[in-house]
Amino acid sequence: MILTTKDTKYSWIKIADNEADIDFNANGFAEADIGIRKVCLIKIGDEIKACSALCPHAGASLLKNGSIDHQGNITCCVHNYSYNIHSGRDRLNEGYYLKIFPVLQNDQGVFVGI
Numbered sequence: 435m436i437l438t439t440k441d442t443k444y445s446w447i448k449i450a451d452n453e454a455d456i457d458f459n460a461n462g463f464a465e466a467d468i469g470i471r472k473v474c475l476i477k478i479g480d481e482i483k484a485c486s487a488l489c490p491h492a493g494a495s496l497l498k499n500g501s502i503d504h505q506g507n508i509t510c511c512v513h514n515y516s517y518n519i520h521s522g523r524d525r526l527n528e529g530y531y532l533k534i535f536p537v538l539q540n541d542q543g544v545f546v547g548i
């Protein structure tokens with residue numbers, strides 16, 4: 435489903451009717467299919483963030499290998515690269531960039547913007 439909003443910057447893809455329908459794992463990660471690709475959903479407090487499902491370093495699944503720390507850094511345990519959840523940049527400034535997607539939650543559902 436593509437939601438039409440006044441925000442024409444993104445097309446909003448509905449991924450769930452509500453947050454309770456998302457099956458987050460013990461690390462607070464879940465995966466969703468937005469048609470052109472899969473995204474990784476991350477539960478941080480009351481917020482849901484979304485990023486590419488694969489680590490930009492060597493392509494490992496963040497659903498299986500990701501964790502998030504209290505500063506909002508996503509770490510992939512395969513080679514321990516970390517990415518800022520807001521900027522997507524790797525913390526060592528080696529040029530790896532994790533694609534971050536906007537998330538919209540309202541009474542119509544949970545949406546990822548592309």
Ligand code: FES
Nearest residue numbers: 489491492510513
């Ligand atoms: S594949 Fe994720 S850190 Fe290397």
